[in-house]
Amino acid sequence: MLVAHQRKRRLRDPERTRERLLQAAFREVHRSGFQSAGIDTILAATNVTKGALYHHFDSKEALGYAIVEEIIAKLVRDRWLRPLLGDGQTIDILIGIVRGLPARPADVRAGCPLLNLAQEMSPLDEPFRKRLERIFLAWQDGVATLLRKGQSQGTVRRNLNPDEAASFLIAMVEGYGSLAKNAQDAKVWEVGITNIVGWLRSLRAPRQSRRGGRRATNRIQDKR
Amino acid sequence: MLVAHQRKRRLRDPERTRERLLQAAFREVHRSGFQSAGIDTILAATNVTKGALYHHFDSKEALGYAIVEEIIAKLVRDRWLRPLLGDGQTIDILIGIVRGLPARPADVRAGCPLLNLAQEMSPLDEPFRKRLERIFLAWQDGVATLLRKGQSQGTVRRNLNPDEAASFLIAMVEGYGSLAKNAQDAKVWEVGITNIVGWLRSLRAPRQSRRGGRRATNRIQDKR
DNA sequence: ACTAACATACAAACCAGTATGTATGTTGAG
DNA sequence: CTCAACATACATACTGGTTTGTATGTTAGT
The missing domain is CATH 1.10.10 (Arc Repressor Mutant, subunit A)
Known part of the structure; x- marks a missing residue:
């Protein structure tokens, strides 16, 4: 049968x-x-x-690779890539995702699995690094794609570089994650999220998107 | 003799x-x-x-503690705390420091010594964590103090929380450091620095600091 | 009966730490 | 000043424990 x-x-x-x-x-x-x-x-x-x-x-390394490709990749898909495709305004989606990130003390204390491994293994093991890099790139690409969509819909400022803004967001998420992990304190993470959300709000296009008169404050850098 | x-x-x-x-x-x-x-x-x-x-x-651990207290603490003093006390405008000082951070390929690939150790040891060894935390706090405090000075001199926006802005800066520096380390690519770091500098510029007080009419864009969050 | 899916015992390397010995420097009494 | 007594600064060899990986045996499923 x-x-x-x-x-x-x-x-x-x-x-x-x-x-x-x-x-x-x-x-x-x-x-x-x-x-x-x-x-x-x-x-x-x-x-x-x-x-x-x-x-x-076959080996401990092979086990490690499988962890990256099967478990960690799935975590990023579930927490970022899939939600990024949902409906709603670009910035609202991003804020929702960031706010929904695991914030229980145990999670904060252990740190982000992706970053932990990248931090430890990237300089030591190239196949490991490559696999982790693929995940980071997919993550960044997913965010950048959504930002571009937001720009074409007029909800996101046009004077930002989506790739760099995506990278900026990821750097902040992982940076705060590291600080909170060192502090072993979920409060540090929560404050970080609040500030990331504040930054995300600043990416919204002004009400009636007007020509000229761009403000030079706090954008992620124009495309060169 | x-x-x-x-x-x-x-x-x-x-x-x-x-x-x-x-x-x-x-x-x-x-x-x-x-x-x-x-x-x-x-x-x-x-x-x-x-x-x-x-x-x-006495032991490998004692050796590790000595590394933190004598070498890593000194690195942060030399690269941050001392320059923070120099003269010049607050934001210019910060930009100068950030731009002067080691950016050679070897440095980028190895990652920030402070973050590496914090990432690895914080959840595993409390005395280790405590020592690293002290360094992070001194770092944050140094930046926050300079920002406060800038506020009182009128060169830094008043509507930002110096402690949180300092923490934000550190999170970005370490976050980009991690991304660049995973990518094993100094270019990633350079782009990060450029974006951090862009953000730092946005902290400047407007030319003639006017009453009212605050812009809601991209600040680090008002004090609550 | 044949192969995939396990189980058990063992090997070989590694590694922090120690036991013990020795050489060098310091000091104090006469 | 001198030399004996002591303390510091090393050197060498070894131990006990841990770790990944393997060799070989056993059992379940088809």
């Missing part, structure tokens, strides 16, 4: 085993960093044996 | 040995992170033996 996923608890369920390993590995890496993450810790958390793990992943 | 520092190369020069260990340890930690930094690597880089190292430092 071709019944694919019968849900009686089978003794062997390779997909499920792989997924559980990935999730546990992600949590452990998120806590301790990749290099300090222990294989044995992951195994203990899952009640899976070493043989099983090395059956599904 | 009380001649303190005779400069003939002595066979034993504890201060120099300690300093060389600290510098080598700093470089190794800066490259690999604290946890992955190997004692043996540091020893190999200095031609100092393990006995000597453990004579000067």
Whole structure:
């Protein structure tokens, strides 16, 4: 029979085993960093044996790559890329996303999984870095695309460079994330979000978008 | 004789040995992170033996604390705190500092030593975190103090919260630093600096500071 | 019966820290 | 001034523990 996923608890369920390993590995890496993450810790958390793990992943590195490509990429898609495509005004969408970012103490203290790994591994392991960079670029591109849409709809100031503004936003989000992580204090994060929201509001086009008379204050830099 | 520092190369020069260990340890930690930094690597880089190292430092952790308190704290003093006290207009001083930050490819690729350590150790080791936090707070406080001075001199907008603006600046510097480090590309850093400078300019008070008619664009949030 | 999916035991390398020894510098008593 | 007594500054070799990865065996599913 071709019944694919019968849900009686089978003794062997390779997909499920792989997924559980990935999730546990992600949590452990998120806590301790990749290099300090222990294989044995992951195994203990899952009640899976070493043989099983090395059956599904060739090495610790391969496990790390899978974390990036399957778990972290999905986090960014769910929290940014998908919401960016929703309807509503550009700036309102961005403010909504930023406000909806995880802000529980545990999240703040652990830091952004993407940034944690990038920070640790980018100078040390090029394949790792490449995979993380792809995610950052997709993130930036998603934000920039929405900003461009906002510009063509007249809701976003025309005198800003969407790519640089997107990068600016990401830098602020990750920057505040780092400060809050060091402070181990969700309050730092909340204040950061408030200031990011304030900056986002400043990107709105003026009421009746008039010709000339551009203000030089606080834009992200004109295109050169 | 009380001649303190005779400069003939002595066979034993504890201060120099300690300093060389600290510098080598700093470089190794800066490259690999604290946890992955190997004692043996540091020893190999200095031609100092393990006995000597453990004579000067009680443990690897103590060595790490010394790196923070003696080397990293000094970096922040030299690059920020001291220049902040120079003369000139507040915003010009800040722009000068930001523009003068190390931007060579090697620096960009390795990342900010302060942030690297904070990112890695803050959730794992409280004494470590505390020491790093002290540096961040001194940094923020220095910037905030200068901004307040600028406000009282009329060169900086009055409708911004100096503490939050300082924090905003630090978040941006570290955020762009992280992005550039992941990209392993100094160009990313340069673009970031340009945008930070653009933001700094927007903090200037308008020419003849007029009453009323405040613009709501792009300020860091009024004091609540 | 044949292969994918595990389990177990072990290897090999690494690494922080220590035990112990030695050489160099300092000091104080005579 | 001198030399014995001591303290500081190293050097070397080793230990105990941890870690990734492998070799080999066993069992479930088709």
